[in-house]
Amino acid sequence: DAKTTQPTSMDCAEGRAANLPCNHSTISGNEYVYWYRQIHSQGPQYIIHGLKNNETNEMASLIITEDRKSSTLILPHATLRDTAVYYCIVRVEAGNTGKLIFGQGTTLQVKP
Amino acid sequence: GAGVSQSPSNKVTEKGKDVELRCDPISGHTALYWYRQSLGQGLEFLIYFQGNSAPDKSGLPSDRFSAERTGGSVSTLTIQRTQQEDSAVYLCASSSQWGLNYEQYFGPGTRLTVT
16 A cells, blocks of 8 residues: 655644645555544544545545645644644555554644 | 444553453444554554454454454454553444445544553
């Protein structure tokens, strides 16, 4: 499975958009990009996933570059409750048990 | 509805003792996963169940670790002869089907401390 690279930490002002980058330069054509987050002392929570096209849901938007070598998770209006570790995961879909391989993630600190 | 629940929430045990950690998945979810999270290693996959069978046990760190699932529902992770390096938060997740296109719902975890 493709490896991902994320910044260790980022800050964001409350109410502003938080843009979290992820590099996956060795991604294969059949590998999806997934994002989970983990708020302190809780289990991870699914945010969004995509293959080629940009995706949006009630939590966030996922922008995937045309060459698929990188992506950006966007939280449009960050709140203090969005402070968490954000994990970008790349994984092949077909024949997969679904187990998640987590990296170190990005610690996002939303500040008032 | 009810989410994934785990018990106990905290467990302190002496080195060498056996422990059992329990996971109650969301009702109807056929896939169940165990992970652990420790300071030095981050979040690691341990084992995956589809129904009552475990087709992927590749993450179990040693033969002191075992898990079972009964009735396609509750799962128990057992650690025998605990060691200090087993100290971690043990997380359980379930999803309605196997595969990555199905969201995994995580429980709050069991914090295990081996003294």
